[in-house]
Amino acid sequence: MFDLSSIGIAYGSLLMLVMLIVLLLTGMQLAFATGLVALTFALGWFGPQALPLVSSRMYSFVGSYVFLAVPMFVLMAALLDHSGIARDLFDAMNRLGRKVRGGVAVQTLVVAVILASMSGVIGGETVLLGLLALPQMLRLRYHRRLAIGVTCAGGALGTMLPPSIVLIIYGLTANVSIGDLFKGAFAPALILAALYILYVLAAAKLRPDWAPLPSDHADEEPEPTPPNWTKALMFPILTVAVVLGSIYTGVASITEASALGVVGIALSALIRGELNATMLKQSCITTLRSCGMIIWIGIGATALVGVYNLMGGIDFVRESILSFSDSDGLTTILLMMAILLVLGMFLDWVGVALLTMPIFVPIVVELGYNPIWFGVVFCMNMQVSFLSPPFGPAAFYLKSVAPKDISLGEIFISLLPFIGLQLIALALLIAFPQLALWWA
Secondary structure, three states: OOOHHHHHHHHHHHHHHHHHHHHHHOOOOHHHHHHHHHHHHHHHHHOHHHHHHHHHHHHHHHOOHHHHHHHHHHHHHHHHHHOOHHHHHHHHHHHHHOOOOOHHHHHHHHHHHHHHHHHOOOHHHHHHHHHHHHHHHHHOOOOHHHHHHHHHHHHHHHHOOOOOHHHHHHHHHHOOOHHHHHHHHHHHHHHHHHHHHHHHHHHHHHOHHHOOOHHHOOOOOOOOOOOOHHHHHHHHHHHHHHHHHHHHOOOOOHHHHHHHHHHHHHHHHHHOOOOOHHHHHHHHHHHHHHHHHHHHHHHHHHHHHHHHHHHOHHHHHHHHHHOOOOOOOHHHHHHHHHHHHHHHOOOOHHHHHHHHHHHHHHHHHHOOOOHHHHHHHHHHHHHHHHHOOOOOHHHHHHHOOOOOOOOHHHHHHHHHHHHHHHHHHHHHHHHOOHHHHOOO
């Protein structure tokens, strides 16, 4: 076999990148592409004796106790999706939203914040809002782009608000406290949601025809039936209080809180008479599919980073990035942000986190920045990637349930103002680190 180590780390890094891009362009899944590249370089650079080291890194990733929180939170989101809790919550808030111009869009964002605080994933939340909120706004003759943008951007808030799966994966990769990450992300996530709400209210003020009231229509719709407020609000608020309250107060760890969340949603569905064998089966299948994707990408990316580390690649990248550094390291941070934004346009967030954070986090710490702050910045960066063309997953989730006359191109165009708001929030977070470190 050709000795790859003879080409040196610089050309080895380039060859590794080219191989990864070529394999991805063939349509191969990221998990298998990274695994194949890792295997090729492990054998070609070190020989068969390096394989046990690679396998030990993979085992340490999937064997982490904290990693149990991931399937628990995904299962909680799946149970939420398959119950009527979210629908009742939306219907209750809808009664309030109809009173204010742009109120239904604002109410959609408020519901999105509550749902994100219950689940921590974006797929189910975006689909839920696409089924509940988008038809409602279109029926009330909201401007299509405003309705689409609010639905899609609101659904993606699950990546930012605790208990975010993105923060959990970052915490595992960077070896930092996930509880501290949850505390740090809370205020920036609310700031982002507030920016969305201010944009909606400003658009409704400047362009009243973009967000008409029901009374503006000649065929005014009848007032919806008063909801059961206790049934609609008690279960979501109780779930958020139990999960986040137990984490922030130190009563339970992240893993324990995730289990409490599953029990809470299951009991809520049981009390509502919605828990049955079919619902449990569908929720478990959804969880297995989501977690299987995360674990496989994690295995491949961990193997690739492990091999690259053995090659001396992390030191090479570190020296290359630090060569761009200025006195306070801000240029280096901005360079990392640019790299993450580009990678996020083409790769799944799990792959981006597992491929880059083992390299970036030590550099961030060496520059004197707080890794908790950087984790929140990374999470905000991934917010942008969820909406960005050509592969923004939130847009594809919404497309799967949107009316057929709404094209993928129209969804991406509708998201442009919200991407701009995300970049503003990202800039504020970089300029004012205390937004993520207020609790310290």
